[in-house]
Amino acid sequence: MNLAQREPSPFKTYDEPERRRWMSSPFLAGMLFLLPSLVLFGVFLFYPMMRTIYLSLYLIDTQGEPLVFVGVENFINLFQSSSFQTSAKATGLFVLYTVPIGLILALVLALLANEKVKGIGFFRTMFSSTMGMSVAASSVIWMFMYNPSIGIMNRLLSGIGMSEVQWLLDPQFALMSVAAATIWMNTGFTFLILLGGLQNIDQQLYESARVAGVSDWYKLRKITLPMLSPTLFFVTVVSLINSFQTFGQIDILTKGGPMESTNVIVYSIYKDAFINYNVGSASAQAVLLFFCILIVTVLQFKLTERKVHYQ
Amino acid sequence: MKKVELINFQKSYDQRTQVLKGIDVIIEPGEFFVLVGPSGCGKSTMLRMIAGLESISGGDLFLGDKKANHLTPSQRDLSMVFQNYALYPHLTVEENITFGLHVKKIFKKEQKMRCEEAGEMLGLTDYMKRKPKELSGGQRQRVALARAIVTHAPLCLMDEPLSNLDAKLRARMRSEIRQIQRKLGLTMIYVTHDQTEAMTMADRMMILNGGEVQQIGKPMDIYNEPKNTFVASFMGAPPMNLIHAKVKGSSLVVDEQWLIPMSESIRAAAQLNEVTIGVRPEHIQLANDDEPGFVVVVSNVEVLGTETLITFNIGDKKQWIARWSGQWNLRIEQPLRIFIEDQHLCLFDAQTGGKLDGSQDSSFLNKEWITI
Numbered sequence: 001m002n003l004a005q006r007e008p009s010p011f012k013t014y015d016e017p018e019r020r021r022w023m024s025s026p027f028l029a030g031m032l033f034l035l036p037s038l039v040l041f042g043v044f045l046f047y048p049m050m051r052t053i054y055l056s057l058y059l060i061d062t063q064g065e066p067l068v069f070v071g072v073e074n075f076i077n078l079f080q081s082s083s084f085q086t087s088a089k090a091t092g093l094f095v096l097y098t099v100p101i102g103l104i105l106a107l108v109l110a111l112l113a114n115e116k117v118k119g120i121g122f123f124r125t126m127f128s129s130t131m132g133m134s135v136a137a138s139s140v141i142w143m144f145m146y147n148p149s150i151g152i153m154n155r156l157l158s159g160i161g162m163s164e165v166q167w168l169l170d171p172q173f174a175l176m177s178v179a180a181a182t183i184w185m186n187t188g189f190t191f192l193i194l195l196g197g198l199q200n201i202d203q204q205l206y207e208s209a210r211v212a213g214v215s216d217w218y219k220l221r222k223i224t225l226p227m228l229s230p231t232l233f234f235v236t237v238v239s240l241i242n243s244f245q246t247f248g249q250i251d252i253l254t255k256g257g258p259m260e261s262t263n264v265i266v267y268s269i270y271k272d273a274f275i276n277y278n279v280g281s282a283s284a285q286a287v288l289l290f291f292c293i294l295i296v297t298v299l300q301f302k303l304t305e306r307k308v309h310y311q
Numbered sequence: 312m313k314k315v316e317l318i319n320f321q322k323s324y325d326q327r328t329q330v331l332k333g334i335d336v337i338i339e340p341g342e343f344f345v346l347v348g349p350s351g352c353g354k355s356t357m358l359r360m361i362a363g364l365e366s367i368s369g370g371d372l373f374l375g376d377k378k379a380n381h382l383t384p385s386q387r388d389l390s391m392v393f394q395n396y397a398l399y400p401h402l403t404v405e406e407n408i409t410f411g412l413h414v415k416k417i418f419k420k421e422q423k424m425r426c427e428e429a430g431e432m433l434g435l436t437d438y439m440k441r442k443p444k445e446l447s448g449g450q451r452q453r454v455a456l457a458r459a460i461v462t463h464a465p466l467c468l469m470d471e472p473l474s475n476l477d478a479k480l481r482a483r484m485r486s487e488i489r490q491i492q493r494k495l496g497l498t499m500i501y502v503t504h505d506q507t508e509a510m511t512m513a514d515r516m517m518i519l520n521g522g523e524v525q526q527i528g529k530p531m532d533i534y535n536e537p538k539n540t541f542v543a544s545f546m547g548a549p550p551m552n553l554i555h556a557k558v559k560g561s562s563l564v565v566d567e568q569w570l571i572p573m574s575e576s577i578r579a580a581a582q583l584n585e586v587t588i589g590v591r592p593e594h595i596q597l598a599n600d601d602e603p604g605f606v607v608v609v610s611n612v613e614v615l616g617t618e619t620l621i622t623f624n625i626g627d628k629k630q631w632i633a634r635w636s637g638q639w640n641l642r643i644e645q646p647l648r649i650f651i652e653d654q655h656l657c658l659f660d661a662q663t664g665g666k667l668d669g670s671q672d673s674s675f676l677n678k679e680w681i682t683i
Contacts, residue, residue, distance in 0.1 A: 204397035207364050212411025212462075213385020222410075226401040309401035 049290075056283035064279050074284035084285070086260050087268040090175060094264055095243045097179035098186070102239060103232075105183065106190035111224070113191075114198045124195065131188030135248035142181040143168075143253055168254050171261040178253050178262055182246060190235050197231030198224070229308045237300055244293050265289050313375050313388075313465040313498050314340050315361065321369030322356055322522075330356050332522045333370065338500065338515075340465075343492055346502045347509040348519035349545070354502045355470055357519070361500060362391050362468050374466065385414065389466040390459035394474060396451050398443040404430075405439040408457045415462070422461075429457040432491065449480045456488065460495065467492070469501045473508065485512055506546050510534065518542050540664040543589050543657065549620065551589045552631040555661055558584055566626030569605055585661035590651055592620070595633035598650035607631075609645045614638050623647065 031038075056074055058066035078084045113124045130138065145151045146167035154164040167177040201224065209219050225232070247266045250256060256263035256271060263271075265285055273282035315338040322331040331353045338344045346354040359365040361372060363384035372379045379387055398407050408429060409422045417425070430436045433453040443451055452472065459467050472488070473481045489512050492499045503509055509516050510530045518525040518533065518541075525545075526538040537543035543551040556563040556571070563571040563586065571588075598604025610630065611622035619639040625631045633649065641647075658667040 202395070202397065204393045204395060205399060207384075208391065208393060208397040208458075209411060210364065211362060211384045211389070211391045213383070213414045214411045215414075222402075223399065226399075229401075 052283045052286050055279055056287045058280055060278075060280040060283075062277040064277075070280075074280045075288070078281065078284055078288070083260065083263075084268070087263050087265050087285075090260070090262060091244065091264040093175060094179055094182075094246065094262075095240065097176060098182050098243045098246075099236070099239050102183040102186050102190060103236060106187050106194055106235070107232075109187070109191050110194035110198055111220075113195055128188045128192045128195075130185055131192060133185070133188075135185060136252060138185045139181065139249045139252035142177075142184070142249075146177055146253070169258055171259045174254050174258055174262050178249055181249055181253065182243070185249070186239060186242065190239060193235050194228070194231060197228045200231075201227045226309050230310050233300075233304055233308045236304075237297055240296060240300070241293055244289065244296075314338065314373070315344075315466065315498065315500065316373040317361075317370065318373070319370035320357070320360070320367070320372065322353070322360060322365065323368045330522050331360075334517075334524055336517060336524070336527060338498060340498055341496050343489065343499045343501065343512060343514045345509045345513035345516035346500065346519060347506060347516055347545075348504065348525075350504055352519040353522040354504075354519050358468050358470055358500060358502045362389060363387050387466075388464050389468060390462045390464040391468040392455045392459050392470065392472045394471045396443075396455040396472075396475075398451060398454055400443055403440050403442060404435060404446070404454050407443065407454055408461055410458065412461065425461040425463070426457070429460040432460065433457050433487075448476055449484070452476060452484060456491070460491070465498060467497045467499050469499065471503055472501075473503070474505070481508075488512070507548060510546065518545060520545075536666075537589075537657070538666055540587055540589065540659045543659070547591065549592050549632040549634065551591050551657070552595070552625075553587050553589050553659075554625060554629050554631070556586050556588050558586065563588070566629075568626065583660060583662075583667075586667065587659040587661045587664070589657040589659060590631070590655060592632045592634035594651060594655035595631070596650050596652075597635070598648040602650045604648040604650040606646050606648050609641050609643055609647060611643065612639070612641045614640075621647075623649075 055066060057069060057071060059068045059070050059073075061067050109127045113120060113127055145153055148154055148164060148166050148169070151167070153167060157164055165173055168174050205223055205227070206219065209223060214222070245266055246264055247270065250262055250264060250267045251270075254262040256267045266289070269282045269285045269289070272278045272285065317334055317336050320331060320334040321329060323329050334357065346357060348354045356365060360367050363379075363382060363386075367380050374382075374387055374389075384391075399410065402410065405426055408426045412422045412425075426439075427436070430439060433456055435450065435453055435457060438446060438450060438454075443454065446454065452475075455472065459469075469488075473484050476484060485508060491497075501508075501512065513530050515527065515529055516533065517527045520541050526533055526542045528536075533542060534546055537546065537551065540553055544553060554565055556565045558564075561572060565571070565588065607623040607625060609621055609623050613620040613622075616638065618634055618636050619641075621633045621635065621639065621641060622630050623633070659665060660667060
């Protein structure tokens with residue numbers, strides 16, 4: 001006679017009515033806890049995403065109703081369109097302009113603000129203050145600064161004897177101008193996270209390095225950056241994704257112009273869907289952007305994994 | 312080996328409150344010197360000032376014969392072990408040990424040699440390629456020690472290095488650190504709040520309280536001749552038993568219950584109305600029939616195997632602890648007749664806490680406590 005037969009497990013409840021057993025299953029209890037977020041995500045994230053992928057495979061009428069299944073034709077059209085290529089190039093350039101410079105700037109500011117100096121609280125507040133400003137408000141500020149006749153930018157230029165620049169109207173400068181404004185807007189957030197990361201580093205590590213007598217540059221390379229690597233990795237991923245999805249400042253400052261030079265993909269999606277009523281093309285672009293961000297993020301994880309030191 | 316000399320050493324953070332109030336001490340070359348005191352007494356601050364991690368507000372610091380007040384930590388030619396070890400989590404044990412050696416113009420080959428030597432001394436040879444998080448607490452502690460050793464600095468500072476270890480490991484590391492210090496002839500300044508560590512490791516020690524030196528001396532001298540009630544109650548586990556007594560005529564009266572006759576000479580020396588009496592736990596004995604004693608009631612018994620700690624009430628509020636060797640099977644509430652030899656009684660000024668000079672003089676007290 002084996003053990004199981006002699007002593008039935010106390011956890012098995014065959015006697016209870018079927019309904020109660022079903023209710024008390026841990027899986028169901030877990031699902032109940034997840035339900036609110038599942039519903040929210042479902043309505044505002046999963047369904048729109050699925051719907052976008054679905055729509056990207058159809059020819060759509062101006063009312064947004066799918067007419068004919070066309071497979072990947074929307075995508076092929078995109079790749080052949082010069083407008084999309086300009087748009088992709090603008091997005092790529094925009095990311096290149098904003099992410100590295102923004103990160104380095106925020107890192108330098110965070111390193112400065114991490115020093116124990118009198119009145120450092122004032123600088124910490126100033127450096128992180130852009131986090132508290134909406135994209136719309138900051139865009140308007142920058143719009144005034146870039147204004148060709150009354151803006152401070154051109155006044156500075158004429159002050160040092162250079163010719164004025166049409167910051168937002170010259171295709172050569174427009175993307176850079178928007179990028180500069182974007183760096184300014186994002187610095188507050190990146191700075192704050194990096195400062196938090198810096199303050200988390202054990203001070204005794206630096207004291208030990210002081211006793212050893214290594215240079216500041218050596219400390220930065222051998223202690224600060226490795227210890228900050230998880231934070232740096234996080235802000236890089238977030239900034240990159242943010243940069244790919246830029247919309248607000250483009251809409252306010254340039255509306256994708258001049259000559260489509262600032263027509264980044266998200267703005268192009270918006271124009272195709274809500275101005276040109278070409279929902280099929282817009283959906284296809286959205287799908288491409290999604291996969292592009294996904295690939296870049298996965299690549300980041302793969303490539304930098306070994307260089308990030310979690311404690 | 313290096314001599315360390317502090318002259319009127321002071322620290323103040325806000326120019327008003329003094330964290331260290333003028334400390335004078337000379338630490339001899341090759342000496343194991345322990346700074347001990349309760350938390351917040353300024354012992355870590357003092358160590359950090361010697362290391363150069365905190366500025367010196369007043370007084371002078373001499374390392375060897377050189378004034379070191381304004382030298383940077385690295386110019387002071389010392390090594391330091393931190394409480395949490397300060398290991399770099401992203402570097403291997405080997406890289407941790409050799410960190411910063413290039414500054415001292417030590418070549419890679421020499422670095423490797425020293426690292427292997429220190430690793431061997433501390434039993435780390437098999438762990439050289441591991442990261443700190445893959446080590447146990449004791450091994451991390453050893454890496455921190457190895458890092459101090461490889462610099463070949465003549466002066467080593469340690470800031471509560473054993474406080475993160477469990478009791479058993481702590482006991483082992485105590486003797487290991489002491490052996491290494493002797494072998495390498497290091498001058499060691501060691502900070503701890505643990506009086507056992509201080510007693511067992513120190514050549515000499517300094518007891519600090521509230522930024523002031525209470526006593527400097529060899530462990531046994533401090534134990535046997537505490538300068539004041541603070542030292543008496545801080546050193547020793549369990550601490551010295553203390554109780555207030557009033558001077559009445561030619562006698563000391565303890566809590567209106569006991570009377571101790573006092574000799575003429577001490578009464579003249581100490582013109583006091585109140586004193587504090589101190590007795591070490593091991594000096595409280597069970598009275599023989601022919602010895603004068605006084606009766607107390609047992610309130611707790613802890614049998615530790617080789618010895619027994621007996622807690623009893625003395626007076627209305629005070630509890631004293633007696634330490635008897637062997638295993639004693641006593642009942643709670645059992646009355647005991649105890650006896651204290653007069654040479655083991657210490658007298659302190661009740662106001663200042665300072666020791667009264669004549670109190671080691673055996674003629675100063677007549678023998679017995681008399682129950683009123």
